[in-house]
Amino acid sequence: MVNNIKDNIFDLAIDKFNKNKEIQLEVEFEEREINVNGFRFDKLVKFNYQKKGLLYYVEIKQNINNTIIALLLQQKKNLKHPILLITRYVNNNKADELKKNGIQFIDTAGNTYINHHPIYIFIKGNKPEDNILKNKQHRAFEPGGLKIIYTLLCYPDLIKRPYRYIAEMADVALGTVGWVINDLIELGFVIKMGDRGRQLLKKVELFNRWCIEFNEKLRPKLLINKYAGPKDWWTQYKLNPEYAQWGGEVAANKLINYLKPQDIIIYADLKKYKDIIIDNKLRRDTDGEVIFFNRFWKVNGNNEFKEIVNPILIYADLINTGNQRVIETARVIYEKYINRHIR
Numbered sequence: 575m576v577n578n579i580k581d582n583i584f585d586l587a588i589d590k591f592n593k594n595k596e597i598q599l600e601v602e603f604e605e606r607e608i609n610v611n612g613f614r615f616d617k618l619v620k621f622n623y624q625k626k627g628l629l630y631y632v633e634i635k636q637n638i639n640n641t642i643i644a645l646l647l648q649q650k651k652n653l654k655h656p657i658l659l660i661t662r663y664v665n666n667n668k669a670d671e672l673k674k675n676g677i678q679f680i681d682t683a684g685n686t687y688i689n690h691h692p693i694y695i696f697i698k699g700n701k702p703e704d705n706i707l708k709n710k711q712h713r714a715f716e717p718g719g720l721k722i723i724y725t726l727l728c729y730p731d732l733i734k735r736p737y738r739y740i741a742e743m744a745d746v747a748l749g750t751v752g753w754v755i756n757d758l759i760e761l762g763f764v765i766k767m768g769d770r771g772r773q774l775l776k777k778v779e780l781f782n783r784w785c786i787e788f789n790e791k792l793r794p795k796l797l798i799n800k801y802a803g804p805k806d807w808w809t810q811y812k813l814n815p816e817y818a819q820w821g822g823e824v825a826a827n828k829l830i831n832y833l834k835p836q837d838i839i840i841y842a843d844l845k846k847y848k849d850i851i852i853d854n855k856l857r858r859d860t861d862g863e864v865i866f867f868n869r870f871w872k873v874n875g876n877n878e879f880k881e882i883v884n885p886i887l888i889y890a891d892l893i894n895t896g897n898q899r900v901i902e903t904a905r906v907i908y909e910k911y912i913n914r915h916i917r
Contacts, residue, residue, distance in 0.1 A: 601620070635660075638664065638668060656676075669904070734773075755772070789894040825891075862910050
């Protein structure tokens with residue numbers, strides 16, 4: 575089902591490109607799901623133009639956001655061939671952003687950025703068809719499933735435990751675990767190994783997809799409110815990890831001291847976050863730099879990071895910003911804390 579949707583997006587985008595332009599791209603060959611430096615691209619494609627072959631690593635997404643762009647930017651530095659992003663629709667702002675960052679794209683509306691000698695094309699402003707390629711998502715990547723996946727990424731051996739234990743750790747209903755695990759099995763992220771129980775597979779791919787879906791689907795639902803406060807109040811204030819933990823740029827600063835925070839993200843329990851507001855004289859401000867999110871996991875007394883959230887969540891927070899300095903910090907955290915853990 576997923577591959578069919580991606581194939582449809584690919585075919586529609588290429589057809590639209592060839593229909594509306596004097597330049598025609600003919601697909602000579604394509605290789606599915608090619609793994610490069612631990613990142614799994616959807617295709618390696620060779621296009622023929624005149625007598626020249628244009629090779630691309632192709633990434634196909636139904637929709638794009640800051641997280642997807644950040645992940646592609648991290649990959650493009652060390653690739654043999656350029657990336658071609660193919661998607662349903664790229665709006666004007668995202669078209670400019672992709673062009674600025676050297677990420678080539680084609681969408682199903684005819685918007686295009688191709689910069690591969692001897693071709694240079696930049697088209698934006700075309701509107702998508704409203705009813706194109708709407709589909710049902712796998713439930714594993716809906717909010718309840720994303721909570722479970724996060725817990726499994728933090729504690730991969732948890733996949734071997736009974737469903738009730740997974741439900742308790744992820745703070746979800748027991749019935750949710752069954753259909754999420756079944757989805758993950760269908761998608762190839764979990765395998766049953768008989769007497770040895772279940773095992774988590776393709777953890778790097780699962781991690782990347784979780785980051786994208788978390789920022790798009792779960793994170794907005796967790797927002798409690800935004801506040802403003804005294805300058806650098808966070809530097810001296812100690813959170814009680816039982817009730818709240820630093821996320822985002824503050825957590826990154828405390829973890830690797832590589833970044834001066836601009837936004838102050840706190841993941842807190844709903845019943846306790848107001849104590850932090852009172853202690854620090856924070857005032858509600860829709861444009862404030864202090865952002866409270868509802869903590870969506872069960873606190874583990876053995877958490878080695880204590881006052882800050884797990885680096886997996888710090889990374890997801892950082893790459894959602896769209897700020898290149900912040901995204902570079904995310905890369906450092908990935909290499910130092912996440913890479914060895916999920917591999």
